[in-house]
Amino acid sequence: MSRVKTLQALFKRYRRPGDVVFAWVFLLISLALLSQIIDQTAYRAGGKLFAQPRFWPAVSLGGMSFFAALHLLSSLMSERIQGRWREAALWVASIEYALWFILYAFVVPYLGYLPATISFAILLILRAGYRSRAIIIGTLVSAICIVLLFKTFLQVKLPGGQLYEALPGELRQFMLTYF
């Protein structure tokens, strides 16, 4: 029986450092959104309650606030786990990669998919700390393969780069269509 208990324990989730920070932020966002319910949703006079456009936002935000409050309460009542601010700093640090991603999306229409992907992959791999030639060549090959697969063969809808406009006649058309 003790084994079964251990197994049950395996299927439970446990708190990690930073839980209380997230709980506070989530509750505050829930309450802030809930406070806007009158402003941001409409109520049709004479209509049934369940068919009101306000009904589901009210239910979901009410539920969100209710559960977030309980989650916060359970977090506050539990033993403090050290390292919450170090953890929160890591969350903030991850925004750097989100910005890299947005920057990549921003430059594709200007540089073109192939040049943007190759430069982004190489820069990011260097940022990630790799310096070995094998990894850099591997990255270059992988980036080219991804472009070939999605843009050249699958013809996924991605814009042609403005940089390609500067290329001479047929090469320009070729690059715009396939890379």
Added chain:
Amino acid sequence: MENFIAGAEMLARWDVVLALLVGAIGGVIIGAIPGVGPAVAIAILLPATFSLDPIVGLTMLLGIYGSSMYGGAIPAILINTPGTAVNALTSYDGYPMTQEGQAHRALSLAYSASFWGGIFGIICLILLSPVLALIAPMFGSREIFLAALLGIILVVLAHRGQVFAAGMLAMFGIFLNTVGLDAVTYTQRYTFGMSFLSSGINLIVVVLGLFALSQAFFLLTNPDDSPNAKPVTGRLTAGFRELLRHKRVATVASGFGVIMGMIPGVGEFTAQFMSYTYAQKTSQAPDTFGKGAPEGLIASEAANNAVPAAAMIPLLALGIPGEALTAMMLSVFYVHNVIPGPQLFQNNIDLVYGLYLALILLNVIVIAFLMVSTNLLTRIIRVPTRFLGVMILILSFVGVYSLRNSLTDCMIAAGFGVLGLILKRLNLPIVPIILGMVLGNIMEVKLRSAMPRLKTPLDMIDRPISFILFVFILLVLALHLRTLAREFRAHQRDEDHDLHDTQLR
């Protein structure tokens, strides 16, 4: 029988066969690499499948879904790191076998048990089809509403120890679905005057952010690692004969997989838990469990591989996805205007049978591929994790940007990526957000369309199926309260673990 032939005809096309091969083999590789799982792969490939025929796109995604668990068993057994979440229990008995120099035995047992579970699940699905075709039309708006509500409740309650967090995240998902222009009254909801919010928050953008981008951020913010698995020596067919000695465990485990797979929100974890417990209780050597017991390995792998076929049951028959991967597949149906649900069995039965056959072929392809490529896979899983992060980021861009070439979508996805990273770091579940979005939409639409026929609230449950569903909801809540009371009485010492981290990949 003619339905089967029509289904086979659907599959007899070079593009479908290619999709099946890519899905099956790609799924095994993706499953075998710790750090990417089927959720990341399906999220990235989803927009690319929109331009394909429904059967081609669905076959590929189904291939990844059904085969990833086969691949996930390899690192679980060889290096004690499950390739996908559902292989966690496999490492429990598989890794001790590797330590004793029986890696080939453990792998072949895992493969054969997976095959047993996979085929068992499909046979159940095929046998249940006539019943489904009979019952599904009895599901009107109110029944589907109640089934979706039951799904939401189960998703929340299935996250033991984190019910409050799962509740708030499921509610967050329902809220996300309400943002934008209300389709019936044409009024704005939580758009804050911003035009890009009027069309709502796209499910695919959220899925890509929460599953794919967050995993990239997670890998990039963690120290670099390169899993090192030793090549396997010995015959990989050894386990097939051994499995036949444990037919009972394999069949019961597959049965648990089918039942749990059918119930929305429950899935592989509960199925594995129940079958593992069953295997241990009925074993002649219960003490060997956790130390390399073949029955433990069989119970775990047979149960989780029976789930994909069973998870198709609520999806195809009612249009209700039970977990994140089927929720993603639902969007493929919608994009092609094939609405899963009661009508599917009447209008597109060939597609349904085509999918069944694809599932059978998938299992055969995967097992054949694994027989010849296991040692190659042990080399592939050595991909450094940060390199993997960069590749996921590049691939996610294709997924998000190809939807409608929108930079705003990329920003929203990046935002959800950061949220996903936080949830992963905190060991909180992501799946309730996705199911909240999908089931929230179903609940809103179905409740509205049920309204004109309801005079009193009691009319909601005055039909047999809706009454049964209502009783189920009450039963589930009552059982949860009973479990809480029991746990309170038998207080256990808390021990943290990483088991669920992989669930998010």
